[in-house]
Amino acid sequence: MPAPVRRLFPDCLWEMPATNPPTIYLTFDDGPIPEETPFVLETLARFNARGTFFCVGDNLHRHPEVAQEVVAQGHRLANHTYHHISGWRHSRARYLQDVGQCQALLDALQPEPRPLIRPPYGRITIPLAQALNSTHQVVMWDVLTYDYDRDFAAEKCLHHAIRNTRPGSITVFHDSLKASRNMRYVLPRYLQHFSEQGYRFERL
Template structure:
């Protein structure tokens, strides 16, 4: 069963996390996990530019090391870079010291790219997997970000048209929407993203970074 929108009881377990942007008008907050990579991130940047859309890229530190130029392109276009750990590791299956060190290493790579370090940088735990004690610890240094809409663009058993229809149906004003600039998501991403942007732009929505 795919949980496109996270149920309220799950959200209440992690009050430290940002799930949606409250009190907004016709604004959506697109996020892209797992990049930057040359195969997919430039495509995303091109599509966003067509609608003057700004987004937040939750970057894997190893990919920042490999492709800093693409990260700089995203920054130059007005997008926000954020932390997705250095090695894309789960907070459920890695010990607390290891996970915290991985977050810190990714943040170091981000800080070398940003004009100035952010006072409270954004962090999305890979797979959304984080323990309550770990969330409380990280809340002192990072704003933890989850999502309101998970597109499942990475799920190859989910057809691209169904992925699009489901994402559109689940989206609300203020939604934080998860896409992936990754090879695994490529088929669905390249179908869904242009159509998703066109649909909501036609309805008068704007797309903002977190």
């Protein structure tokens, strides 16, 4: 993400401090769904990795058993709005209502003192970011894998993700049907590559 954009949203979390051993913070957007989230969980378990799942509320409502398995395996659930809506196309009141609807489901599954939220598409305004940060930590990213882009070859996704990752990176994958082809190729190879480099994978 360009530096000028980051400066517009200084209270959003873009990356984590570098640590020793180096750590990557894996995040997964748009689930949970039974078609893709179990694959993510199985892959993470193979590498003793933890992640943060930014959940669409409607998917939480439809598939609570998948969300419960995410929690049972030591990962973190977070807010991705109830209907996956854009902060550029809805009023602040409508957007916050949608966030609250999703958060009610999350609180029943994994209550947090200060929950996390990632705006769908990364699209928020400055006033909306300020409103969200009063109740949540807004999480953005510094590595976007483009696994959701079907015009992006899986090998290119992997190369792009590896090239742009550094200690403390917050990396975005998607446990969605749209991202399935690329995500299933990239995620295990990404974890394998950085495991061999001595990295850990933690939840936020």
